[in-house]
Amino acid sequence: GAVVSQHPSRVICKSGTSVKIECRSLDFQATTMFWYRQFPKKSLMLMATSNEGSKATYEQGVEKDKFLINHASLTLSTLTVTSAHPEDSSFYICSAPLPRAGANVLTFGAGSRLTVL
Amino acid sequence: GENVEQHPSTLSVQEGDSAVIKCTYSDSASNYFPWYKQELGKGPQLIIDIRSNVGEKKDQRIAVTLNKTAKHFSLHITETQPEDSAVYFCAASVGRGDKIIFGKGTRLHILP
Numbered sequence: 001g002a003v004v005s006q007h008p009s010r011v012i013c014k015s016g017t018s019v020k021i022e023c024r025s026l027d028f029q030a031t032t033m034f035w036y037r038q039f040p041k042k043s044l045m046l047m048a049t050s051n052e053g054s055k056a057t058y059e060q061g062v063e064k065d066k067f068l069i070n071h072a073s074l075t076l077s078t079l080t081v082t083s084a085h086p087e088d089s090s091f092y093i094c095s096a097p098l099p100r101a102g103a104n105v106l107t108f109g110a111g112s113r114l115t116v117l
Numbered sequence: 118g119e120n121v122e123q124h125p126s127t128l129s130v131q132e133g134d135s136a137v138i139k140c141t142y143s144d145s146a147s148n149y150f151p152w153y154k155q156e157l158g159k160g161p162q163l164i165i166d167i168r169s170n171v172g173e174k175k176d177q178r179i180a181v182t183l184n185k186t187a188k189h190f191s192l193h194i195t196e197t198q199p200e201d202s203a204v205y206f207c208a209a210s211v212g213r214g215d216k217i218i219f220g221k222g223t224r225l226h227i228l229p
Binding site: 004006032034041042043044045046049060093095097102103104105106107108109110111113 | 118149151153158159160161162163166168206210214215216217218219220221222224
């Protein structure tokens with residue numbers, strides 16, 4: 001079946017550095033991908049919609065310059081957390097629409113846990 | 118803005134009993150309502166979904182009901198088993214495109 005793969009699954013970085021998280025659709029193409037953020041024991045908060053070949057659409061309150069999204073191909077979207085700080089520590093999850101499944105049906109990656117020291 | 122409310126936040130049921138989780142949504146244009154199961158440290162997995170043109174859908178021990186007038190939808194799990202223990206999220210479609218927003222989740226504990 002359609003699988004979304006995220007890499008890395010875990011990353012630890014120092015404050016002030018940038019971290020890139022990749023989201024790949026393994027056996028299907030995705031012109032749109034979604035990035036979510038999840039704090040411990042909390043819900044998934046939609047951060048942005050990644051659009052292949054054009055700019056991402058960010059949700060209200062999400063800093064565009066902080067969370068850079070690039071959707072350079074039909075199978076890859078990347079989220080770069082720039083100048084990371086401890087408050088950016090979170091579980092980041094991407095998703096993509098399942099092909100031929102109808103509108104809104106999403107499949108999710110396994111998530112990437114970011115810890116900023 | 119659009120909002121999805123989910124209750125209860127925590128639910129404990131005896132193994133073999135039924136579990137019910139309820140959600141309400143605010144966007145009258147919402148027409149797709151999925152339920153996700155999330156285990157610790159993993160991404161959410163779609164377990165069942167329903168569209169606004171039907172009122173109920175069942176898949177083995179799992180069923181979902183939708184009341185569009187009241188903007189309510191519910192997840193029913195019957196004959197609960199230990200492996201049902203997880204966090205369950207309801208969600209609703211919003212706006213255009215494939216965007217969905219999530220409820221706050223229900224931590225389900227199946228007691229032996």
